[in-house]
Amino acid sequence: MKTDNRMEKIVALCKRRGFIFQSSEIYGGLNGAWDYGPLGAELKRNLKADWWRAMTQLRDDIVGMDGSILMSRAVWQASGHEATFTDPMVDCKTCKSRFRADQLATTPCPQKPSKLVNTCGGELTEPRQFNLMFKTYVGPVEDERNLTYLRPETAQAMFVQFKNVLEVSRKKLPFGIAQIGKAFRNEINPRNFTFRSREFEQMEVEFFVRPTEGKVWLEKWLADRLAWYESIGIPRSKITVLDVPEADRAFYSQGTYDLLYEFPFGTEELEGIAYRTDYDLKQHQEASGKPLEYFDEETREKFLPHVVEPSAGVDRTALALLCQAYDEEEVADDKGAKETRVVLHFHPRMAPIKAGIFPLLKNKPELVEKARSITATLRQHFPVFYDEAGAIGRRYRRQDEIGTPFGITVDFETLEGAKDGPLAGQKDTVTLRHRDSMKQERLAITDLLPRLQVALA
Ligand code: ATP
Numbered sequence: 001m002k003t004d005n006r007m008e009k010i011v012a013l014c015k016r017r018g019f020i021f022q023s024s025e026i027y028g029g030l031n032g033a034w035d036y037g038p039l040g041a042e043l044k045r046n047l048k049a050d051w052w053r054a055m056t057q058l059r060d061d062i063v064g065m066d067g068s069i070l071m072s073r074a075v076w077q078a079s080g081h082e083a084t085f086t087d088p089m090v091d092c093k094t095c096k097s098r099f100r101a102d103q104l105a106t107t108p109c110p111q112k113p114s115k116l117v118n119t120c121g122g123e124l125t126e127p128r129q130f131n132l133m134f135k136t137y138v139g140p141v142e143d144e145r146n147l148t149y150l151r152p153e154t155a156q157a158m159f160v161q162f163k164n165v166l167e168v169s170r171k172k173l174p175f176g177i178a179q180i181g182k183a184f185r186n187e188i189n190p191r192n193f194t195f196r197s198r199e200f201e202q203m204e205v206e207f208f209v210r211p212t213e214g215k216v217w218l219e220k221w222l223a224d225r226l227a228w229y230e231s232i233g234i235p236r237s238k239i240t241v242l243d244v245p246e247a248d249r250a251f252y253s254q255g256t257y258d259l260l261y262e263f264p265f266g267t268e269e270l271e272g273i274a275y276r277t278d279y280d281l282k283q284h285q286e287a288s289g290k291p292l293e294y295f296d297e298e299t300r301e302k303f304l305p306h307v308v309e310p311s312a313g314v315d316r317t318a319l320a321l322l323c324q325a326y327d328e329e330e331v332a333d334d335k336g337a338k339e340t341r342v343v344l345h346f347h348p349r350m351a352p353i354k355a356g357i358f359p360l361l362k363n364k365p366e367l368v369e370k371a372r373s374i375t376a377t378l379r380q381h382f383p384v385f386y387d388e389a390g391a392i393g394r395r396y397r398r399q400d401e402i403g404t405p406f407g408i409t410v411d412f413e414t415l416e417g418a419k420d421g422p423l424a425g426q427k428d429t430v431t432l433r434h435r436d437s438m439k440q441e442r443l444a445i446t447d448l449l450p451r452l453q454v455a456l457a
Contacts, residue, residue: 007264010326011193013342017402019043019322020194032190032198034315039402042352042383044201044318047232048180050349051203051312054228055178062176062205063169067157069182070138073148075156078287079280085152086129089188094122100188101127106266107189132185134198150184155309158206159280162292173294173305174217176207180314192265194315201314208294208305211278217308218255218275225259225273225310233347234317234324238262239270252279261320270320271312278304321350325403331438334393344403345436348456354382355406355452356399362388371410374430374445381449382456400435406452407433418442 014020018037022029036044056064076082088101095111109120117124133149151157158165158177165177180203190196209217222241230236244256255275260267281304285292293302325344333339348354357375359367368388375386385404387395396407409431417425423442430448431440443451 006326007193007323009328009342010264010322013326013401014040014193014322032187032196034194034197039352040318043321043346043350044314046350046352047318047321048201048203048314050232051228052178052180054231055176055203055205061171061174062178062207063165063171064178065158065161065165066181067154067161067179069151069184070136070148071151071156071160074287075160075284076133076149078283079156079159080283081133081149081152081156082131085133086131087188088127089130090127091125092117092122093125098188099124103189107191130186130188132187134184134186151182152185153183153311154179154181154202154204155206155280155311158204159284159292159307162206162208162281163290166294173296174207174209174213176205178203178205180204192263192268194319195263195265195268197315200316202311203314203317204309204311206280207308207310209308211303211306214275214277214306214308215255218257218273221273221308221310222257225271225312229259229270229317231347232317232321232350233345234261234320238320238324240267250274250276250279252277261316261323263320263323268316270316271310273308273310276307276309278306280307281305321346334391341397341400343400343435346403346405348405351403351405352383353385353399353402353404354378354456355384355408356395356404357384357386357408358392358395358410359388360392360409360411366415367410367412370414370428370445371408374408374410374448378449378452381453396433396438403435405435405455407431407435408448409433413442414445 017039019040021035021037023033023035024030055062089098090101091098097110099107099117104118105116107117109115109117112120133152135147135149137146138148139146158179181201182199183202184199187196187198190198207217226236226239229239238261240260242258242260244258249256253274254277257273258269259271261270281292292304294305295302325346327343327345329341329343330338331341355378357371359371361367375384378384392409399407413419414428414430417427418429421442423429428445429442430445432443433440
């Protein structure tokens with residue numbers, strides 16, 4: 001286990017600046033549940049919007065859907081979740097806690113946190129299987145007939161609606177369905193901040209292909225997904241591709257890649273890409289009695305398509321973005337003395353706030369008015385933040401710490417004309433400060449929007 005305090009600093013920043021709070025905090029919290037604050041909500045929205053755009057808008061071969069969280073219990077019986085969606089669990093007779101039997105060597109003992117559960121001396125029971133699905137009842141009568149579960153993955157709605165989506169979208173194989181939504185798992189040991197939660201969001205594609213083409217599409221999806229992570233600011237060098245050995249795969253899978261990110265607490269799964277064969281459609285066809293086959297008009301054949309499923313976690317990817325972006329740098333302050341700046345180097349598309357807008361002095365109405373007018377224009381296009389409080393250096397730092405890529409300062413040269421440079425003498429210019437390099441340039445106010453739009457594309 002790595003005990004680097006980088007993770008503690010990230011967790012503290014998330015709370016301090018409003019990315020992520022503990023759920024039900026004023027009541028002592030609810031283990032495994034998290035609330036995204038103002039900045040966290042924007043970060044997650046940007047992440048999901050980017051995935052959705054990449055999966056649906058930019059492709060001809062995938063369409064989206066938005067399924068319900070509650071589904072018929074029959075779905076979970078047919079999919080195998082009711083019988084086998086379990087993790088092995090052990091109880092400690094000494095401290096009365098429960099642990100995942102396969103994670104004893106990495107789980108700290110609640111009574112002796114410096115020790116791990118496999119060495120703390122507590123007496124453990126034999127492992128038992130524990131079903132991770134949350135039970136609930138549909139309707140007012142809480143009996144077995146009305147039992148169902150909160151979905152533990154979004155995937156099943158896409159299998160169950162396969163025929164409807166195929167018909168309305170008039171797609172031909174290969175084609176996919178994409179979905180983003182909440183999933184719930186009663187994890188035995190939620191931990192590592194949002195990494196393992198009991199309520200989380202997934203971004204999943206079920207990609208339907210001809211049975212002979214499954215392996216080829218598995219490789220294509222691996223390349224595609226790695227490129228996507230790179231495009232949002234997670235470099236290839238921080239991702240390990242695990243070719244999951246047969247013994248560790250679901251029995252129906254003919255190949256699975258796990259994409260692992262190098263988090264401060266260890267290298268752990270962000271996404272699984274699984275070649276699931278025709279397992280899911282076959283199960284639902286048999287259990288429902290409704291044909292789910294695809295009819296190929298060219299070959300006049302009817303068959304169950306095979307499926308490749310890239311399944312990613314929104315919360316885990318958001319956490320990876322935060323971990324990847326977090327940095328502490330030694331820089332010179334306004335007076336040239338050294339100070340440490342905390343900065344989040346988010347990709348501009350992921351950044352919650354795109355630009356901070358600052359009048360140099362708050363008691364100069366002309367500066368304030370110009371800065372407010374720039375704010376009004378830019379906020380039509382993306383989230384911006386107007387700030388007139390405190391020294392300009394402090395205002396920059398506050399935006400650095402939340403990853404705002406641009407700072408726009410309205411100063412006396414805005415009113416009187418630029419002193420030097422290519423815009424010398426020109427009025428209505430501002431300084432544009434770049435978060436990562438901290439370099440500043442002078443720009444006409446009318447050029448701001450197009451300039452930022454290019455950077456945010
Ligand atoms: P793990 O082995 O870490 O429990 P898994 O292999 O069970 O994950 P999948 O069933 O493949 O996960 O789910 C797909 C994705 O959903 C994961 O890659 C992850 O990003 C996300 N996910 C799964 N469980 C959780 C959880 N408890 N908290 C947050 N995200 C999760």
